[in-house]
Amino acid sequence: MLSRLQIILNNPKDKHLNFNISSLLQGIIMEQISYAFATELHNGSRQPYSHYVEFESDQIIWNIQTLTQTAYEQIIAPMMQESMQSIYIRHKNLELSIQDRILEQCSYDQLRKERYFTDGSRIQTIHFVSPTAFKSQGEYVFYPSVHFLFQSLMMKYDACSDDADLFGREVMEHFEENVKVIRYKLRSYSFQLEGTRIPSFLGEITIKINGPQALVNLADYLLAFGEYSGVGIKCGIGMGAYKLDERKRG
Amino acid sequence: MLSRLQIILNNPKDKHLNFNISSLLQGIIMEQISYAFATELHNGSRQPYSHYVEFESDQIIWNIQTLTQTAYEQIIAPMMQESMQSIYIRHKNLELSIQDRILEQCSYDQLRKERYFTDGSRIQTIHFVSPTAFKSQGEYVFYPSVHFLFQSLMMKYDACSDDADLFGREVMEHFEENVKVIRYKLRSYSFQLEGTRIPSFLGEITIKINGPQALVNLADYLLAFGEYSGVGIKCGIGMGAYKLDERKRG
Known part of the structure; x- marks a missing residue:
């Protein structure tokens, strides 16, 4: 199963965010996943996910994509939880509120x-x-x-x-x-x-x-x-x- | 001797001229040179000149550049004659008036x-x-x-x-x-x-x-x-x- 979750975040204009926040967002992904899966990712040669950010004037579209069912469950599923209402980037002391989520899947x-x-x-x-x-x-x-x-x-x-x-x-x-x-x-x-x-x-x-x-x-x-x-x-x-x-x- | 003649031409806005007029301007160069030099260019392996156009909103800057003294005399010198006040491009029935000429030379x-x-x-x-x-x-x-x-x-x-x-x-x-x-x-x-x-x-x-x-x-x-x-x-x-x-x- 191929999955793509688009998380629509607010884009704080005064912060001038660019592609370089990607590695901080990867940190968010890594916080969600299980220790076992993190170890598997770390030791394995395959990388069953990708992610990237797109910038619009008042929005950041954070695309998280998984290539296997396990990766979907480990990476995307936790991000779908409604209790998660914002993304906190510790390194920049920055809270980005989640405005919407869009999930696409394709076998x-x-x-x-x-x-x-x-x-x-x-x-x-x-x-x-x-x-x-x-x-x-x-x-x-x-x-x-x-x-x-x-x-x-x-x-x-x-x-x-x-x-x-x-x-x-x-x-x-x-x-x-x-x-x-x-x-x-x-x-x-x-x-x-x-x-x-x-x-x-x-x-x-x-x-x-x-x-x-x-x-x-x-x-x-x-x-x-x-x-x-x-x-x-x-x-x-x-x-x-x-x-x-x-x-x-x- | 290296020479560069910039011929400043008017840019008729309604004609939407672009780089593709370059080959027509080469025709103008070829009309100026002597038969002997044209034959030399045609038969020789060296090409002692180059030219290109730059577009500004109301001007075309036609740059004609020569790499030898002979090429200067054959190509640039005729273009310097004050009697030449415009460039006529037959193929497009288009007359471009010469607004200025700037010559740079460097040995x-x-x-x-x-x-x-x-x-x-x-x-x-x-x-x-x-x-x-x-x-x-x-x-x-x-x-x-x-x-x-x-x-x-x-x-x-x-x-x-x-x-x-x-x-x-x-x-x-x-x-x-x-x-x-x-x-x-x-x-x-x-x-x-x-x-x-x-x-x-x-x-x-x-x-x-x-x-x-x-x-x-x-x-x-x-x-x-x-x-x-x-x-x-x-x-x-x-x-x-x-x-x-x-x-x-x-």
Whole structure:
């Protein structure tokens, strides 16, 4: 099960909050979960959740996304409790009141039906809405490429989905051969995290997927999954969120 | 001798002119030059001029830049004649009146003195002000990289400067090892040229140059030269112009 909880918070204008509060909000998530699950997260290679913040003039939309049923129960369910009426960020001595909660859920089966077994568009626009980065050979990569994008999504999918190891090197090669970036608008961003700065990027790219329709559908499915998982590094600390341009579908 | 003539033209608002008039303006340049020089340009591998347009609300600034004395005499000198009071673009039946002309000149010696024999900054911001692209293995490359940027500048410098073959593979390797893009803000642009569309980019990058100061100075000198030559493909048709951020120098 894929789940997305949007928690609508008030945005105190005088505080000038930005993406850098993400790591403090991760602290809130960590306070909710059980010791056993925290240990599992800490020791495991898979990260069954992501989260990110969006800023509107008077609202902060905090998106918490889980990729498994267990993660839903551990992370999202506690945040759904009506007794929780505000989020307190200790580090900033800041209380953000919860104005609304919106929960969306989608099973892997449903996503497959909508995105893999329905013909997708060969043109996809990906809006990176939180600072995004990849890591390669020990260095941060702060621009998107077909290789880093699909490699990251495939790894996240295989780690958390019901399917065991759907993707492999061969599929990666098909993506690299057939997917091209045809338009972009990107800028670098220096993401502050616990005293260090991670070079990252924001913006959008439009890709074109050539080759057989089955590959287009597979890309479409994987990209739709990625809206829940995020892409690249530190999606559990607010990085790597993207949205697909739904207007261009179909 | 490096020369830059800025021709200030009126900008007819109802015409919505954009970068795509560059190839028509190249036609104007070609009309001025001698048959012998046109033949030389056509047959030669070196292109001793570049040009590009900048748009302001009521003005178009047409920048014509030459890299040799001959190119100055053939291309810029005719444009300096006071009898020429307007530019007529036949293809659009459009007359643009000349409001002003500004000529800047700089010898290679002077540029060397200012940029190579004076310590330059390790941080350089490059603003790509006309659509820019590179070509590699038969394909357009519509993003900047240290490799494409410096390779192109080195080739243009060696083709047109007083020095014979200043640059080689070794220098290229030094640049690739020591120069990193640390910030960027870029977007793709589809440049229309004689019925085809060339994928290109606009925007800015900030680079950091590590290594010995001599390498920093060499990069500084080469980048300053590139403000006259342009970078990448089709600088003679209005592509590849950039400006360095002078505020950040020193």
